[in-house]
Amino acid sequence: MFDWIFRPRNLLGSGIIPSASINPLPTMNTTLQIFHTQNNLIMQNSTHQIMAQIYRDISDSSTPGLMLNAIDTLQKNPSLVQFISTSGKPPNNTSSLAGLLSPSIQSGILIHFYEAAAVIEKTRIWLECIQRGEETTLINELAQGAMSKATLETREYLSRTRYSEVASSCGWMMLSILATSGAFREATKLLDQTQWQAVGECIKANFRSIEVFAKVRGLRWDILLPPGLCSGSVGHIPVDHPHHWTVPLIGPARRLQYQGQLQINIDRCIYNPNAFGILGRPRNWPLQWPYPRDPTLRNFDDLCSVCCTTICACHEKPMAQPLVEITEYPHKGNGVRALERIANNAVLGEYIGEILPVHANVQDEVYGMSIFDSRRVAQVGMISSAIKGNWTRYINHSCEPNSVFETVIVGQHRKTLVKSIREIDIFEEITIDYGPFYFDSQKLCCCGSLRCRYATPERVEASRKWAERMYHARQAGR
Structure with missing residues (x-):
């Protein structure tokens, strides 16, 4: 046997x-x-x-x-x-x-x-x-x-x-x-x-x-x-992809949605050339690039992060995904919680979604991530995981994060990976620093860190009231 x-x-x-x-x-x-x-x-x-x-x-x-x-x-x-x-x-x-x-x-x-x-x-x-x-x-x-x-x-x-x-x-x-x-x-x-x-x-x-x-x-x-x-x-909870559901603070599990649409898990980024072609070439598009073109493709002189050559056939292998769950945190909304101990310097996953042009009529301030050319001169696209993406889109900000975004080149494509910068214990929230450009006067930092860079008394009080309004509104809608 x-x-x-x-x-x-x-x-x-x-x-x-x-x-x-x-x-x-x-x-x-x-x-x-x-x-x-x-x-x-x-x-x-x-x-x-x-x-x-x-x-x-x-x-x-x-x-x-x-x-x-x-x-x-x-x-x-x-x-x-x-x-x-x-x-x-x-x-x-x-x-x-x-x-x-x-x-x-x-x-x-x-x-x-x-x-x-x-x-x-x-x-x-x-x-x-x-x-x-x-x-x-x-x-x-x-x-x-x-x-x-x-x-x-x-x-x-x-x-x-x-x-x-x-x-x-x-x-x-x-x-x-x-x-x-x-x-x-x-x-x-x-x-x-x-x-x-x-x-x-x-x-x-x-x-x-x-x-x-x-x-x-x-x-x-x-x-x-x-x-x-x-x-x-x-x-009742149907058999489904584990990252389609969130564990709430109270009540039964909820299917994850964004603006009324069910969010869907995908395994790799989706590039649709038609989305780029119908809008025309933007002014900041690199001159040496044809249009339309997948903005995640590397330049001819970029070195592969795996083999350190400019011409190669490297491709990513399926990652051993850590056990994580989407769960609700007070004053934050949905976040990601580790269900096993994660080692320092471990690759947790890739940030993926739909690849869209910069000037597309899409406002994704929650799940959007900018794509720059390899020299970081111009923004050439964005990854929108509002509807299609994976669990990495739910990672919350912290001013004392335990993970970082890291851009690497594997074969012909540039990828944005999530990587731990210290050991993460089971039941600990996985967090990333969104950076100073994310928090303007309208955005509120709810990380709760003692070293929070954006936690002025006025912003903390506004954050608390905003979170309470959102919580009560959601309860009333159930």
């Missing part, structure tokens, strides 16, 4: 739980010392690592996640295809490989969700035994024939009790979602009470985030629940 597809990432040896702190045959006292620490910062870091792995597990447990993991693993290990193919040779194209994987994936999904369903069944039986006062009898029956009765008693008692806590405080739906995470299942057995309490509080604080994250990715948490158990859902 292909357990390489669905095996949860073990907390032991992953840096989340130090393996040296685990006794091979722990007793009640030693088991509860796994996360013993006197430093609250270390405890918070451990909690954040576990939460990041829970989000990653949920993503991997969705059907698209399982398919991507399976394809990636088989491409790296062609010999594994022999188990499901008589030829012993993997196909050359991804679509054929996906079709070949179907029987393996179907059986693997059953095994993976069987482990998750066992969590629900254990919890249901445990709660029934508590009601009848028979939990001690159940543990004794489970311990028969075990190598270490103390080990099994401790871990079974801890896991079942903690599953019941989640079901009682967050609902069966949330327990069903979390049950698909191997990191969550192990945490219920291995964490001491202080650390478990920190993880539990973090789960409660991110209840809506976890629900939206799972539902929009198509996680089949619902098939784990037997009839009659209340799901506790806050509303």
Whole structure:
């Protein structure tokens, strides 16, 4: 069986739980010392690592996640295809490989969700035994024939009790979602009470985030629940692109819109020469350029950022996108929140949208980004992500940002990348400095930084009143 597809990432040896702190045959006292620490910062870091792995597990447990993991693993290990193919040779194209994987994936999904369903069944039986006062009898029956009765008693008692806590405080739906995470299942057995309490509080604080994250990715948490158990859902969320939805401060998730139009996620910039041709050549257009021309094309003497030559066939590879979500921030509106720790100097994504001429009849002061020629002499176009773009368009400004825009040349095109300038922790907002030209007398900085460059008392008060009006107006329109 292909357990390489669905095996949860073990907390032991992953840096989340130090393996040296685990006794091979722990007793009640030693088991509860796994996360013993006197430093609250270390405890918070451990909690954040576990939460990041829970989000990653949920993503991997969705059907698209399982398919991507399976394809990636088989491409790296062609010999594994022999188990499901008589030829012993993997196909050359991804679509054929996906079709070949179907029987393996179907059986693997059953095994993976069987482990998750066992969590629900254990919890249901445990709660029934508590009601009848028979939990001690159940543990004794489970311990028969075990190598270490103390080990099994401790871990079974801890896991079942903690599953019941989640079901009682967050609902069966949330327990069903979390049950698909191997990191969550192990945490219920291995964490001491202080650390478990920190993880539990973090789960409660991110209840809506976890629900939206799972539902929009198509996680089949619902098939784990037997009839009659209340799901506790806050509303229906269709399977969709994750960055089409925002997690609000209150109420159900909302589909992202701009001026009444649904915003759409795209993977690369869209250039339409007709949009340039009908308006005529602008006066500041570089003389050496033909018209119309894609303004993101590099000059003949520009060096590629990858190979440092002027003539090359370099092209960008698909980026490993970090786990992020669009969420609502007080006084700011929508912003981007990291759902995993992001390293310093990491490329987070590319700012993309529709490429439009400078003199187009489009006023995109919210999502528009100017395109200059390589010598930054003249503005030759703009990237408008008002309707079509990706998650980078929702990054808010901060006077103390953790990311920057960086223009690079890859092959024949110039691209605007988002790059971290320090480590970004899970649940931290991803921010960028919009620059001094963005904030004129009409724009208000709501970053909240102690070093805010635009936070005069008058502007702060105006910002607060404006944010309150926008909030109440939106609530009234629901």
